[in-house]
Amino acid sequence: MKISIILSLITLLLTGCGNNNEAAQAPSAVTLPVLSINSSTATTESEFPAAIEGTVDVEIRPQVSGTLDKIFVDEGAYVSQGQPLFKINDRSYREQLNNALASLNAAEAAAVNAHLEVEKLAPLVQNKVVSDYQLKTAKASLNIAKANVAQSKALVGAAQISLSYTLIKAPVSGYIGRLPKKQGSQLSPADPEALTQLSDIKEIYAYFSLGENDFIHFKSQYEGNTIHDKLKKLPPVSLVLSDNSVYAERGRVDMVDGQFDKTTGAITLRATFPNSKGLLRSGNTGKIKLSMQHKNSLLVPQEATMEIQDKIFVFLVDKKNTVTKQPVSVGGKSGTDYLITEGIKTGDRIVTKGFESLADGAVIIPEKEKKAVAKI
Known part of the structure; x- marks a missing residue:
């Protein structure tokens, strides 16, 4: 009698342990926000190093x-x-x-x-x-x-x-x-060093360069049969100074060099800025902030990405709500969004928050789906 009771207790303990292991092996799915990716027109701002000169820089020599x-x-x-x-x-x-x-x-x-x-x-x-x-x-x-x-x-x-x-x-x-x-x-007129340099800085010129691909894209955005016509349609540009402050006055791009530099493969452009207060001097450096539009672009919030060893990842959600860590290529920024060039396509879904502890193959419960807002 005692032996049968002991065997019954052992059987109950073993059954209980088996159920606990099964429960540990099958965690419940978490509920996370999901974003559907749609194509839109995005505006990005790119910065290009610029050298600042006066409209007239004259060496004074005897x-x-x-x-x-x-x-x-x-x-x-x-x-x-x-x-x-x-x-x-x-x-x-x-x-x-x-x-x-x-x-x-x-x-x-x-x-x-x-x-x-x-x-x-x-x-x-x-x-x-x-x-x-x-x-x-x-x-x-x-x-x-x-x-x-x-x-x-x-x-x-x-x-x-x-x-x-x-x-x-x-x-x-x-x-x-x-x-x-x-x-x-x-x-002496043969002196290697000038007496001084005289700069007319009522207006200043900021010279910057575009690579061939950037220049082709730059030209394609604006209407006009010639570069001169396209420059008239170009919106004002900003000048970022060396301390990352933005110069108060806006300028206009009014000149494109006649040819590409064979050494660098870039072409020089000139933006003219008013400088009536004389705050800028010849020899200053800065960056030209140039806005460019990108049609049919895929935008992903920066907070929906993860950076690992200089690579950017998102968590894709398939039809069965299974997540996969997917590397993407970033072509620029538009506000707080990344402009994605490779890795995802229109219609894909990604997890936007709470993905830090997710592993490939995990199943989630999507919250009510949001759609990416078009940036125009």
Whole structure:
């Protein structure tokens, strides 16, 4: 009797353990939000490194040799067109001008004498007092005297130009750069270093480059028969500064280079920005933020993706509500969404939240399905 009771208890214990193992092996499905993927038109913003220059960047160099006598401006100062910047010692050039003027006076006096000689001989030849040969010789001497006058005037003009070069003036309005030369320095037109650089920055140019594929896509978005026509349809662009702040003024792309760079395979574009407050200077760097539209694009919220070892994954849900971890290729960002180029297609469903602990092959219970909102 006791033996039968013990056997019954053992049988009940074994049955209970078997049921517990079966329950542990069959966990219940979790309920998770699911998103249906539809194609739409997306707008992405791409950033391209840009070099900033003034509309006019002029190197100021001496055109004559001499000692730098005076500096009329300071580094960073704003100057107006025609304002004096530097003065080179002009004593030797004034002496050259005085010498040229003296030579001109002598040539003009010689021309007057030659003219008088012709006037004196002309009636004598008519009266056959002197030979015609003497008159011809006098006329030739007069022509030589006139040529000497013209040559002397040219020398005076050259001396005046050289003298004027000793006062260096601003060719345009703008801001002065660094002043590497100090008062007393010896200057020469052959100096490798300029006196300074003058930048007109009422407007600034931001130069950036597009690769061939980006440029083809860029052109295809806007109507027009020529690049010039397409640029007129291009919306304003933004400039992101080196500290990641966005410049307050918007600019316009108004120039495309005539050819691709054979070394980089890229083409240069130019965006012009107003700079009336002078906040930007030539030599600044930044990034041009360019908006591009992508038709028939697949958008996935960033929060619905998982990044593992530099790869992006989503969790696909099949018809039986079984999930699979699927790698995808990201072509850009549109707001908080990723633009997916490979890995999923229209009509696919993905898990949007709570997938951190999901394993391939797990079965879920989808919440009421949402649809991706089109980005236009």
